[in-house]
Amino acid sequence: LPSRQAPPPASSMGCAQSSSGQARRKSRQLDRERYGYAVDSDEEDLPKKPKSQQPLQLQKPEKQQKQSLANQQPEPEADQQLHPGRTRRVQIDSAIRVKYNVSSILHRTEHSNSLVLKAVHRDTHEPFALKLVPAARASRFRTELSAIRRARHPNIVRCVTHIETPRFLCLVLELATGDRLSQRLNERGRLPELQAAVYSAQLLDGLAHLHSFGCAHRNIRTENLLFYHVGPDSRLLIIDFACALLPDSPDSEALAPPGSSASETPEGVDGRPCGQPADIWAVGMVTVAMLTGRKSAPVRPGQPPLLPQSLSEPARQFLAACLRPDPADRPAAAEARRCAWLTAASAVTAPTAASQRSASSSSEARRAASQSGSSSRCSSSRLGDSQLSETGTELRSNSDSTCS
Structure with a gap:
């Protein structure tokens, strides 16, 4: 009869399991670096890397990403129009900022690509709503301005004045604090x-x-x-x-x-x-x-x-x-x-x-x-x-x- 082999001691089993786990994790890390995903199969079962594929670039740390984004210059056409889908800060022209202190965004209108801001007059401290329209919509802005300036009714929003800048056309409206x-x-x-x-x-x-x-x-x-x-x-x-x-x-x-x-x-x-x-x-x-x-x-x-x-x-x-x-x-x-x-x-x-x-x-x-x-x-x-x-x-x- 074949002689029975004694089981290895418990300490050696733990070391073997820990070493195998470390090897498996290391193999998965190498797979991520090579192919972009981890594979649990053997080396021969791994998919072949195409020759035309460029080596995968590792993701930069969060601190380096923030620093690189801060060093990037804004696009020259980004400030010409308002983009409702973007979360960047809107650059307000000095002709508007010299009179009004803008505090927050009230509403975005996608069909007209306009933005409504909450602002306070710097001299009178009276709150207003500023509607910014891109300068590309100047023709429709003239019609909107003519209609709202002629309207004088309690059930129509009141337009106080308007400001024209090279980038934006601004309507200064009375501020309504209610909801829609x-x-x-x-x-x-x-x-x-x-x-x-x-x-x-x-x-x-x-x-x-x-x-x-x-x-x-x-x-x-x-x-x-x-x-x-x-x-x-x-x-x-x-x-x-x-x-x-x-x-x-x-x-x-x-x-x-x-x-x-x-x-x-x-x-x-x-x-x-x-x-x-x-x-x-x-x-x-x-x-x-x-x-x-x-x-x-x-x-x-x-x-x-x-x-x-x-x-x-x-x-x-x-x-x-x-x-x-x-x-x-x-x-x-x-x-x-x-x-x-x-x-x-x-x-x-x-x-x-x-x-x-x-x-x-x-x-x-x-x-x-x-x-x-x-x-x-x-x-x-x-x-x-x-x-x-x-x-x-x-x-x-x-x-x-x-x-x-």
Whole structure:
């Protein structure tokens, strides 16, 4: 019988295992240096290194990487335009820095390649919002500047002045501390019907002022509606006039800009000119987003989005009028503002002297406003006739059920 060999001592087994582990780790390190990855098989099973392949350069330590990046000079064309995807610091021209102290970035707009900064005036210490537009977009900047300088309305962002530099065109705007309507819908979901009617009325008030001097915004969406402050009673502001259309604009700008709300209208999808009726369609889409809490499905020509079943009849009439496929059939902004649904919401939420004294007098004022409005009817033939007293009752019942 073959003689049995005695097992090696425990100490020698540990040394053998440790030495084999070190050899395996060393082999893996060599594989990483040769081929870029570790291989556990034998040497003959390793893939052959192509002759044309250059030797792999080892990654520099983090300290050397930072030092090499610091020594690199910036690209000469990097500061000519704003790149939303980059995280580098934006070089502000001295003509802007001498008047304003820039503190932070508020918003980046990809479709117009612009940047909104928060700044404080060095002399008056008043906060402002600076919108920087690349100098390459000078033609569109002139249109945006002309539209926003002529607008004087509580529901439109106010432009104080503008600054032109060789690299940037700067709009100095009033600073609004509230969030955007899109952010509020993402955080809180759908709004009560009464609150959505109030915001739609404010939106139409601002659009009626713009349309009065022939301006069409053409990019009304929840991202371009900003609250003036964070309080629940904040007013809504229309911002971003980069896609605006004026009466003296060239015919080449009559078509809907790509990515704008006008491009989602039936006339925009068909490639027809888009003007003020496109804003009315956008008001209907924004109202649907407020009532559902999400952005509607992509629009097809002649097919407006589906409406929730829980809407009141006056709200359905308002949305049906705004979302008519033919632009000629849609009401004007001032006409849509006089519809029964919005008029009743304004009557319920309008502040009065009696409502400021006590809660009891506030309820009496609301009841008197609803009773006095029951005798009047909506004068718009396109929106349909409905009594304000009935609409006010439906609005109050819907808002109570939603909040409960």
